[in-house]
C-alpha cells in the first residue's frame with residue numbers, strides 16, 4: 001500500500017481482509033510502498049513517512065501479525081531498485097504506456113505533472129516488488145489486476161532472455177474487489193469520498209447519511225433497486241446480521257423502508273466492525289517506537305531474501321565479477 005494518506009474501507013475490504021486471512025496459509029510480505037507514493041507525491045514528500053507508520057498501525061489493528069508476516073518499507077530494501085533497473089532493460093515503453101491506469105491517473109490527478117519516468121515505471125517497480133520475493137500471489141483490489149498482467153508479461157520476457165529466474169504472480173481478489181465511495185465512484189482519497197478506518201462513530205454516521213443510493217427512489221414508498229446500490233453493497237460487506245440485511249432488501253424492493261433506516265443500520269454495522277480496530281489501534285499507537293521497530297526489523301528480514309534473489313538474477317544476467 002502506498003502511504004499517501006489514511007487507510008479507508010476500500011483498503012480494508014479490497015486488500016487488508018485478505019492480508020490477515022492469508023497469513024494462515026502463506027509466507028506473507030506486506031510493505032509500505034513509499035517509492036510508489038513518491039511517483040505522484042514527489043513535490044510534497046514530507047508527509048510520506050508519517051502516513052507509513054500510521055498505515056502500519058492500521059494493518060496491525062486489522063489483524064496483520066508481525067510475528068507471522070514480514071512487514072517492511074520498500075525504500076529500506078534498495079534491492080527493489082536494482083531489480084527494477086534490470087527489468088527496465090527489457091520492457092518496451094509502449095507496454096507501460098498501454099496500462100489503463102497510466103492515462104487515467106494522469107487525467108484524474110491533473111493538478112500535478114505525471115509525465116515523469118517514475119510514474120510511467122510504476123507497474124514495473126511493482127513487478128520488481130513482487131518478483132524479488134518469488135511472490136506467487138498478490139492480494140490486491142481490482143484496480144491492480146492490469147498491473148499484475150503486465151508484471152507477468154515482463155517476467156516472461158525477462159525469463160526468455162535469461163532463463164527461468166523469476167516467478168509469475170497472480171492477483172488474489174476479495175469478495176469486494178472494488179468498493180465504491182460515498183459518491184459511487186471507486187473509494188479513493190483523491191476523490192474525497194472515503195470512510196477512513198480512523199473516523200469516529202459520529203463521522204461514520206454523517207458520511208453514511210450522504211451516501212449515494214438509488215437515484216430513482218425519491219420517496220420511501222417507491223420500490224428501489226438493491227443490485228449495484230452502494231448502500232446495499234456496504235450492507236453485504238460489513239453487516240454481519242444477515243437476517244437484518246435480507247429484511248432491509250425485501251422492504252427496499254417493495255418500497256416499504258426509508259433511506260434513513262437503511263443508512264442508520266448500515267452506520268451501526270460499520271461502527272460495530274470498526275470498534276475493535278479502533279481499540280487495538282489506540283493500544284498500538286500508545287507505543288509508536290514499537291511500530292517503527294516492527295518496520296525496521298521486517299525490512300532487515302526482507303532484505304536478506306531480496307539479496308538472495310538479486311544474486312541469482314545477477315548470475316542469470318551474467319553480471320558477476
Ligand code: AMP
Pocket residue numbers: 001002010011013014015139140141142143144176177178179180186187188
Ligand atoms: P493504494 O492506496 O492505491 O496503494 O491501494 C492499496 C491497496 O488497496 C491496493 O491493493 C488497492 O487495490 C486496494 N484498494 C484501494 N482502494 C480500493 C477500493 N476502493 N476498493 C477495493 N480495493 C481498494
